[in-house]
Amino acid sequence: MVALTAAVSASGIAYWLNREAVLTRAQDAVLRDFRQEMQNRAGALPVHPTQDALQRAASQMSASSQHFSVLLVAQDASDKTVYGNSGGINGFALEDVPESLRAAVNKQQQVTGSNKEPHHLYWQRIVERGTPYLVAGTKVIGGGPTGYMAKSLEPEAKDLNSLAWSLGIATGLALIGAALLAQAAATTVLKPVHRLGVAARRLGEGRLDTRLRVSGTDELADLSRTFNNAAEALEKRVAEMAARDEASRRFVADMSHELRTPLTAITAVTEVLEEELESEAGGIDPMVEPAVRLVVSETRRLNDLVENLMEVTRFDAGTARLVLDDVNVADQITACIDARAWLDAVELDAERGIHARLDPRRLDVILANLIGNALKHGGSPVRVSVREAGGPAGGSGAQAGEGGRVTEDGEVVIQVRDHGPGIPEEVLPHVFDRFYKASASRPRSEGSGLGLSIALENAHIHGGEITAANSPEGGAVFTLRLPRDASRLTEAAGGGEQDRETDRNDGSGKEAS
Template identity: 80%
Template sequence: MTREHQGGTRGLAAARKGFWSGLRFTSLRLRLVLVFGLVALTAAVSASGIAYWLNREAVLTRTQDAVLRDFEQEMQNRAGALPEHPTQDEVQHTAGQMANSSQRFAVLLVAEGTDGAAVYGSSGGLGGFALSDVPESLRTAVNKEQKVTSANKHPYHLYWQRITDDDTPYLVAGTRVIGGGPTGYMLKSLEPEAKDLNSLAWSLGIATALALLGSALLAQALATTVLKPVHRLGVAARRLGEGKLDTRLRVSGTDELADLSRTFNSAAENLEKRVADMAGREQASRRFVADMSHELRTPLTALTAVTEVLEEELEYEGEGEGGSFDPMVEPAVRLVVSETRRLNDLVENLMEVTRFDAGTARLVLDDVDVADQITACIDARAWLDAVELEAERGIHARLDPRRLDVILANLIGNALKHGGSPVRVSVARADDEVVIRVRDNGPGIPEDVLPHVFDRFYKASASRPRSEGSGLGLSIAMENAHIHGGEITAENAPEGGAVFTLRLPQDPSPPADEDAEDTAGAAGDGSRGKDAKGQV
């Protein structure tokens, strides 16, 4: 008989915890198969264990009852017939007769001889059955005289015990002849029964293995049945995420998976309607902005002509050669001139933005000397005294000169307006890119504003709802960089000031389209993000 150590239980619990911890990272199919297999294994092992235990008890009890009944009968018939003080030969002969019963067990008889000494008689089977082969506890129980009562009519009883010797099970029993007779012990081998029980255990084990294999195959089939709709749902969700809003699932059945498919189809249909509605609204909004910009150009053209005349009159009056403006009216005239110019820039920027949103903006590429292009941009806007250029001549790239001029004008103009002079512009070549850096001499850009400087109409301060720029300059510059296949980044220099870095490929791809628009975004918009408002 073995004793289980408590430490084994703790180790088993730790192993089980580690198993389930690792199982969480496996596929759902494998988890279903394993869980189903574990349930089936538990059920099969439990059923096999119960069946084995019931059969074991039945076999042993049946054999035990038959042996004990035969031994008790032999003790009454043969041992009880011995004289009160038998001789050695009589005891030996009787033990041999008792061993020849149908159950074939070994017998040991202990009697008191004529001289008062113990007389032993053994059947001689099983290598000689001796008193030392009988457990001490069994001998004590057999020889203990019980008090005779109404419930206990005999002073001595039959006792038995199962023992194991050299891995062979035995049944040992003992009793005394009532009325003063010998004490008898019996030893019966249970090896045939043990072999039968081992065969039964093997059969149950094979049945358990087959049940486990069958449950694994069944679990695989069930997992396929369950996971197939889930797989289709995952594929449909990925297609929906890729923008294929017409994706739908085929619904069959009335179970939970079918209900899930219906819910997915309903959600996809609502999403498709919502996206279509939003796309329609966005398209209408773009068309409204484009139409409004075009409609404003006609009156703006007339207003621009008038304001040019008024501006000439102001300059003429300023030269002291006589003028027609009342001193009270002159500030209003100057305000009309500046606001008309600002409105004209805003309309031009809006038209440029609508081209980018509609995807109609195209490049007209030419071989450009980058340093010459920057110099021309600075000279055209009279920024020579405020800008320091560090550019090596001979750095060429295939770019759209007009769009590059728009980018440079916005970056440099922005730096002059918000950072102050001198503004340093440098040009370098890095691999297959042209890198242009524009650095100002100002306090830099606040960290919370940096991520939004290229947003349309972004307002960095709610207390300044109005500025001289339209809030679209840097956004248009970024769009022009993107259409070249480039990028603009903004950061603060460690020694102070903001740095805008423009990276453009020397030969953009795809090839340029020779169709170009008539106008570009207004240069020098000066919208670093201080007076913006929302994203359009």
């Protein structure tokens, strides 16, 4: 575009300057010769010449070096207008002279200090039948004929057309050169920049092995080397982080497995001690009883923590699987509340007959964590509501078919709301983080900080989601959204492969909360 603008501008300016120069040069020569002929030939005529004298003078004037056509107009002795025509352009007549030019020639100017003559020479360019002409006229000073001249500018027009063609060819060659230069620029500058952009996008998509081919020693080559170095450093750093993360996961998994064996023995002992505490015989020394109760409580807490860590490692390793069954959602919530003796503290608002195909054990884990968290950190009563979402228009959502099977897709929405002070705004983004506790001053609270994280992972494995918010009326609201049928997830994960992990729900209600 720059070359096009420059070439067209240069050609236009060159054509205009040359046109003015050519026309001005031809025009000045013709007008100078015409003036000279008017002084020599027409000035020698009497004030009232005859037509023959005018005709003879016109013929002599047209024979000058410029070969222009001449028309002389005068008044004879009887005040009759007579004409003398050289006949050079098929009878050059007064009608061929523009009216404006005739008026200017015949108009007498006022003689002043700056204007010493009453009449002047006037000229005008016209086009007649496609041919340009220079037409001029003047009067003889002191009385005498009025002379008009017509000169064809066709040779000059041909020269200017040749110049225009030459400039057009030069402009075309300049544009071709500009195109070649643009191609060279695209090859040497734009294409490497494009490749760099493509490589950056690939790197942003996670393809850390992306590298650029480096050639040359210019700034783009330096930029490509810098990009390659940055990509190599990033790949190395990500590999190191992945290795550390894998080592950390393996350590947690190994530690959890190693702790289970001694914990099994410790748990058996604590169960015996707990039975002794609850027996009527009272076999435990009253002085030792608080310590025994503390050991039993902490052992149970440690066992829950190890089970939670085992669950987390399954999610991290991608080995957690769903064992699906047709679940009556309201009955499942009621069983979860009843197993943990929460009936007096929890209000259930759920229609009977809402079925979903889910993993009952994992749903129980989610509910236990959400309700237990509301009871522990919120305020009673805790309200649990269930509704359907995404059902067909005009219906009530997916309904159970024969045997309680889910017949239509959609969502089951479960809300757990407490009546406590709510969740601080700065805590809301972190409530599902692992080991996160809102109160840093109580690091040894009963919870492990993994309950909500495990609940969220169990929701995700179903293809669902959990969100936390504060109710405008007060209290925290946790919203669980689960698909009515999670079968497609198990099919995508391997055709409904059965869960290979150890089921830790023993019906005692001692799961993570």
